[in-house]
Amino acid sequence: MSSPSKKITVIGAGPAGLMAAEVLAQGGAYVTVYDAMPSAGRKFLMAGRGGLNLTHSEPLSQFLARYREATPHLKAAIEAFPPQALRDWSEAQGQETFVGSSGRVFPKAFKASPLLRAWLRRLDSMGVRLVLRHRWTGWDEQGHLRFQTPDGPRVVEPRATVLALGGASWPRLGSDGAWVEILAARGVHISPLRPANSGFTVSWSDIFRDRFEGQPLKAVALTFDQHTVRGEAIITRSGIEGGAIYGLSAELREAILRDGQATLNIALRPDAAIGELTAKLSAAKRKQSFSNFLRKAANLSPVAIGLLQEAAKASGMSLASLSPADLARLIQAVPVQLNSMSPIARAISTAGGISFDELDDAFMLRRLPGVFAAGEILDWEAPTGGYLLQASFATGAAAGRGALKWLERKI
Ligand SMILES: Cc1cc2nc3c(=O)[nH]c(=O)nc-3n(C[C@H](O)[C@H](O)[C@H](O)COP(=O)(O)OP(=O)(O)OC[C@H]3O[C@@H](n4cnc5c(N)ncnc54)[C@H](O)[C@@H]3O)c2cc1C
Numbered sequence: 579m580s581s582p583s584k585k586i587t588v589i590g591a592g593p594a595g596l597m598a599a600e601v602l603a604q605g606g607a608y609v610t611v612y613d614a615m616p617s618a619g620r621k622f623l624m625a626g627r628g629g630l631n632l633t634h635s636e637p638l639s640q641f642l643a644r645y646r647e648a649t650p651h652l653k654a655a656i657e658a659f660p661p662q663a664l665r666d667w668s669e670a671q672g673q674e675t676f677v678g679s680s681g682r683v684f685p686k687a688f689k690a691s692p693l694l695r696a697w698l699r700r701l702d703s704m705g706v707r708l709v710l711r712h713r714w715t716g717w718d719e720q721g722h723l724r725f726q727t728p729d730g731p732r733v734v735e736p737r738a739t740v741l742a743l744g745g746a747s748w749p750r751l752g753s754d755g756a757w758v759e760i761l762a763a764r765g766v767h768i769s770p771l772r773p774a775n776s777g778f779t780v781s782w783s784d785i786f787r788d789r790f791e792g793q794p795l796k797a798v799a800l801t802f803d804q805h806t807v808r809g810e811a812i813i814t815r816s817g818i819e820g821g822a823i824y825g826l827s828a829e830l831r832e833a834i835l836r837d838g839q840a841t842l843n844i845a846l847r848p849d850a851a852i853g854e855l856t857a858k859l860s861a862a863k864r865k866q867s868f869s870n871f872l873r874k875a876a877n878l879s880p881v882a883i884g885l886l887q888e889a890a891k892a893s894g895m896s897l898a899s900l901s902p903a904d905l906a907r908l909i910q911a912v913p914v915q916l917n918s919m920s921p922i923a924r925a926i927s928t929a930g931g932i933s934f935d936e937l938d939d940a941f942m943l944r945r946l947p948g949v950f951a952a953g954e955i956l957d958w959e960a961p962t963g964g965y966l967l968q969a970s971f972a973t974g975a976a977a978g979r980g981a982l983k984w985l986e987r988k989i
Contacts, residue, residue: 584608584985587723587736589714591618592753593967594953594974595742596697601978602740603704607985611706612725612734613752614713619694620751621744625967626690632668633661633964635677644965646828648958651934652969655941655976661964664971671696682964714743716760738948738981742974745928745954746771755928757955765945767933773925774959775966776827777819778834778916786888791815793881799848801911802826802833802840808848813881817920824926825961831919831929843911846882855906868898876909885912927966929959940980941973948984952977 584607588595591613602609611618625631634641638660645652665675665683673685673693685693698708712725712732723734741761744753755771762768790813799808800822809822823830826842833840847855858875866874872883889912890897900908922928932951936943943949952973960966 584982585736586610586738586740586981586985587612587734588740588742589613589723590740590742590744590753590953590955591615591708591710592742592744592953592970593619593622594744594955594970594977595740596701597971597974598740598742598950598952598978598981599701599706600697600704601975602981603701603706605978605982607982609706610709610734610736611701612709612712612714614711615752616710618698618708618710619690621748621753622694622967623690624748624751626688626693629684629688630690630693631682631684631962631964631967632675633664633683633968635661635681635683641965641968644960644963645958645969646960648934648956651937651956652958652973654939655972656968658979659972659975661968664968667971668693671700680963714757714760716763738950738985740950740952740974740977740981741955742951742953742977743955745931746922747773747776747925747928749923753928753954755922761932766936766943769930769933769957771922771928771930772831773919773922774827774831774927774929775824775962776831776922776925777814777817777823777920778827778830778840779817779918779920780914780916782813782817783888783891786813786884787815790881790884793879794820795844795846795881795885796879797848798822798882799845800826801843801845802829805829811844813885814920817916818914819920819924821962827919828929828959828961830916834916834918840916842914842916844885844914845910846878846885846912847876847909850876850910852903852906852910855909856903859902859905872897876906878909885914889913926962927959928954929957931955931957933957938980940983941977942980942984950977950981950984 586607586609588599588611591611599609599611642649668675675683712727715724725732743757746755795811807822807825810820811822812820830840863871869883941950953970
């Protein structure tokens, strides 16, 4: 039975906030979830567009290492709600999961909408109230929560609050990072919000941009510093994005912030040895164009050949003047200079957020007793692969458990 003496406000109806609400309601709390948007879980639904990657099946130690510096801070929450628990939870909502060939875990329906619909129904049956079009704008002098609503300002006085407001990517889906100012004004330390799993800008020539915008470089290997990621990269009007780029985006972002630019090397035929390519490129060209020769001899797509031409142009050379060995070396390490990060509004996720130093083990803000935080609002980042949702769900559950314990102490 829920009890009004356990009245809790969750702000943010994304995966973290809804999971906190679920744990709280199971613990007998009287939960209201507020969200600024007209419907819940908009980013979760967007995540489902390309096939909802809920979590990953790799061993837990490997899984935890994906959170880099934040691993020690997320470990307990993820161990308490690990990938298998997330899969079981999804199955309990009628959405069976499967492991894809890359080890990523998806619901069989591949989408987020059936899962979200079932979840919202279940939360409703547990007594969780969902109040939409309520934008949280901070606290008033009495310490009550202030909301902007279509009917004017509203004040709410809960016993505890869970903030699950997300990061700052894709702001049109609801999470716009406006909370930074509110919490910073309360002395909460927030690491600057930055794009994660994002694209970068490149000064392509007009010819290359016009011809190849939107085209994928498939099965390439991208190397920066000591890190290599295989996968796909997509040429955009202003630069480059895609899964393999996202895999390196943290290292590239830090290098750009430090040095003003970063040079990425792209191996267009990562499985071919340089010697093998050199031999193929030493064959007679006959009457075919140089592009045609490259396409056949090195098995390169038009966009890959275009990229080679961009690199040659940038260093004042012509591709046709290179020796077969130099050409083979270029094919295996095409330098691409990245000038800046694409805007955070286009990033998949957000790095930075509420510093873990500000939180106790129960995810409560030390400076604001009774206020908990969960999800992408916290200072962690991870690659794509299900790690973002897993940490959002797991920290939501942890903040819910923390808030319950805190209430019990107070009653
Ligand atoms: C295109 C795309 C694809 C993705 N695909 C995947 C994937 O396949 N796998 C994966 O693991 N992750 C994926 N992600 C990331 C994942 O969706 C997020 O990490 C996750 O949604 C974060 O959950 P959250 O609850 O912390 O925040 P959010 O989902 O952002 O929810 C925050 C909520 O808070 C509300 N809010 C914000 N400010 C206020 C305010 N002031 N007042 C009231 N309400 C407010 C917002 O409206 C929003 O509903 C993807 C993201 C994008 C953009």
